[in-house]
Amino acid sequence: MTTPPTPRVTIKDVAARAGVSKGAVSLAFNQRPGLSEATRDRIFAAARELGWAPNSSARSLSSRRVDAVGLAICRPARLLGLEPFYMEFVSGVESVLTERSCSLLLRLVRNLEEEAGLLDTWWRGKQVGGSILVDFHADDPRPAAVERLGLPVVAVGHPSLTGSLPSVWTDDATAVTEAVRYLAALGHRRIARVGGAAAFGHTSIRTAAFDEAARALELAGAWQVATDFSGESGARATRSLLSALGEDRPTAIVYDNDIMAVAGLSVAAEMGLRVPDDVSLLAWDDSQLCRLTHPTLSAMSHDVHGFGAEVARTLFEVITGGEGGGSHPVPTPVLTPRGSTAPPRRAGHG
Amino acid sequence: MTTPPTPRVTIKDVAARAGVSKGAVSLAFNQRPGLSEATRDRIFAAARELGWAPNSSARSLSSRRVDAVGLAICRPARLLGLEPFYMEFVSGVESVLTERSCSLLLRLVRNLEEEAGLLDTWWRGKQVGGSILVDFHADDPRPAAVERLGLPVVAVGHPSLTGSLPSVWTDDATAVTEAVRYLAALGHRRIARVGGAAAFGHTSIRTAAFDEAARALELAGAWQVATDFSGESGARATRSLLSALGEDRPTAIVYDNDIMAVAGLSVAAEMGLRVPDDVSLLAWDDSQLCRLTHPTLSAMSHDVHGFGAEVARTLFEVITGGEGGGSHPVPTPVLTPRGSTAPPRRAGHG
Incomplete structure (x- = not known):
């Protein structure tokens, strides 16, 4: 037998x-x-x-050739074309992918559930060897979906948002605190922030850090306005901050990207306010736009192209199981003073 | 016989x-x-x-589901992130792809031969159901490669550049002529153009049309400067045009995109020239940037998002063999006068 x-x-x-x-x-x-x-x-x-x-x-x-990696973005198509951030980020990702003869599979999704389904399709259909996840929300459905699939990913966001996924992030809280401290050190006592969309985790982190800094510095006035990151919404927020509050208006405004700061510059001119004498403006991200305005825009400089490249490099490490695939921050945005920030003109009023 | x-x-x-x-x-x-x-x-x-x-x-x-279409771009990664055009174009493409649950396979290539090889790999590997071809050069190797493969494509460019491929284009010659005529009608007799990269076919078309219009209008001075489309190169070109030529400098400048016009605005301010009193500036493409400057920028408005969407729709028609896959232009850019163009201040000098 x-x-x-x-x-x-x-x-x-x-x-x-x-x-x-x-x-x-x-x-x-x-x-x-x-x-x-x-x-x-x-x-x-x-x-x-x-x-x-x-x-x-x-x-x-680890030995498989990776022909493509995925990136799904959950923003309206119209808005995507308006903000320099994503194109700079994508160009940084592409700079690393090109070296490895790898393409980027790009898709706009309407919500995060759709993205979770898409990741499933991409991975099972062998369309991607891994994926980049961006714009984390509270209660984000993607970490669980990714773990179910075993899909190699890099999450772009602070570990407090991205769960146990390998992640690459900027230290937004430290950068916001530095921005507010700098403006306060110039003598500003009434400071506003024109922030991004409230649903994004990184926006919440910045909002909390701004509140905390304003409290610690005992500012006389601190305002935060949420926008959709577009220049138009930045212009509206600036107009409202500078007109509704009259003489008690902020003497300095920090923006969550650079296109809104460019819009703020224009609103100040339209209202007959001089930058930086009457109002200081501080941009974020610092694409070439900030050096093309007059006055040039002071900014929290963030190498967005380098950020994208680092995310792509980390994803390859994760895919191949290499050493460098661990979670880590990229360099914190640094203050780059230019022509749009100065001490408030009427210090007695500050 | x-x-x-x-x-x-x-x-x-x-x-x-x-x-x-x-x-x-x-x-x-x-x-x-x-x-x-x-x-x-x-x-x-x-x-x-x-x-x-x-x-x-x-x-x-026609019966196969198309999961992805390709887009290869032959520009340095750094430059890609700087110009609003491509992100707006891609966002328009994505707006149509999203409706059809289709992704965009995006790749930066170093030269057109590399792109021809990539199309081969994508098509044989069934990574794409079709592809979008952009930035045509004289003697472009892609039409022959695509025809050999039988790959469904839409070429973005004038039929004089794209051979027998189905193509979608803007009538650049007509738009340039209209721009020059408008400035001449305002009274400008010395007009410059800050153009794009000379290697691109659409740049050559614009250059020839500008020369022709300047001749037909018997302008007293006409200059054209080639750039790489970046704001920095636009600033350099503007500085050179406005300083080297002294009193004979142009009183109006037309730009090949909007980021260079924003840079031009800043150079004029830095040189103490008022816009539009001392010099008129006319942008191209007209992203939101043109409405965010002060003064706002007059522009040859081109719905770049809509252009991308139309290209994607045409590609689906080509893939499925539908009726709408024939070559056709999108609407010609239209003149949108705003705050940066006016009659020259010293008409006697014009």
């Missing part, structure tokens, strides 16, 4: 035994973050008991 | 040339396994040499 052949143990069997998804088993064996210690232990135990080890095909990612 | 008809190349010819069976050719073109790398290459080479493409695969597209 011959022994019947032992049925081949598969990753599915391991997953079933450990009570987890196949993706979780894959995460555990690829040393990826996203699993609790207990779950990881249970998976390894199940694999040991069944005599299973990940075969070469599971590991083959 | 009648010319004998050119014999139609068939799959049999390709098979004979490659020294394989018809079945092998079919396997190769249907991405089926079973052929060695060398055989596959020999078959593709034979098909290329004979100018053969499989009919059925061209036909079957």
Whole structure:
């Protein structure tokens, strides 16, 4: 009598035994973050008991040519074309992809649930070898979806927003605090911030940091206005701040990007206010726009192109399981004073 | 005497040339396994040499779901992030793709030969269902490559540049002529153009049209300067035009995009020249930037977002063999006068 052949143990069997998804088993064996210690232990135990080890095909990612990586952006198409940030970010990503003969699969999505579904389609259809996730919200559905799939990703956002995903971020809280301190050091006591869309996690981080800095510095006035990042909404916010408050208007305004600061410059001119004598303006991101205005715009300079390149490099590390795939910040935006910031003219009023 | 008809190349010819069976050719073109790398290459080479493409695969597209379309851009990554045009164009393309659950495969290439090779890889690897071709040069290698492959494309450019490919274009010659006529009608007799990169076909078309209009209007002075489309190069060109020529400097300048016109505005302010009293400036493309400056910038308005959307719609028509896939122009840029153009102050000097 011959022994019947032992049925081949598969990753599915391991997953079933450990009570987890196949993706979780894959995460555990690829040393990826996203699993609790207990779950990881249970998976390894199940694999040991069944005599299973990940075969070469599971590991083959590291040797596989990656033809494309994905980037889904959840913003209206119209707005995307208006802000320099994304094109600079994409150009930085492309600069690294080009070196590796890799393309970027770009898609606009209407909501994060649609994005989660798209990631599933891309990954199962082998359209991408990994993906870049941006614009994290509170209760973001993507970390869970990505972990289920075992899709290699890099999240662009602070770890407080991105869960256990490998992430690359800018330290927005420190940068906002530095911006407010600088304006206060110039003598400004009434400072406003024209911020981005409230739903974004990084906007919340900046909003909290601004509040905290204003409190710590005991400013006489501090205002924050949410916008959609467009120049038009930045112009409206500036007009409202500079007119509704009369003599008690802010003497300095910090913006969440540079296109809104350019718009603010124009609103000041339209209202007969001189920059920086009557009102100081401080931009964010600092694309070439800030050096093309008159006066030139002081800014919290952020190498957005370099940020995109670093995100792409990190994604390749994650895909190939290399050393550099860990979460880390990129350099914090630095204050670059130019022509649009100065001490308030009527210091007695400040 | 009648010319004998050119014999139609068939799959049999390709098979004979490659020294394989018809079945092998079919396997190769249907991405089926079973052929060695060398055989596959020999078959593709034979098909290329004979100018053969499989009919059925061209036909079957209409029923095939298109998951992605390609767009390769041959510009340095750094420059790509600086100009509003491409992001607006891409956002327009995405607006149509999103409706059809289709992604955009984006790649920066170093030269057009690299792009021709990339199109080959994308098409054979079934990574794209079609592609958008931009920035045509004289003697462009892409039309021939695309025809060999049988890849569905839409060329963005005037038919004089794009060969027999289906194309969508703006009538640059008419728009340039209108811009010069408008400035001349205001009383300007010395007019300059800060143009784009000389290698681009559409730049040549604009350059020729400007020369022709200047001649027809018998302008007292007409200058054209080539740039790389960046704000910095636009600033340099403006500074040179306004300073080197002294009192004979141009009283009006037309720019090939809007970021260079924003830079020109700043250079005028830095040189103590008032816009539009001392010099009129006319932008091109007309992104939101033109409405955010002070004075606002007059522009040749071009709905770049709509242009991208129309190109994407046309590509889907080409892919599915529909009616609307023929070559056609999009609306010609229209003159939108704002605050930066006026009659020259010292008319006697004009």
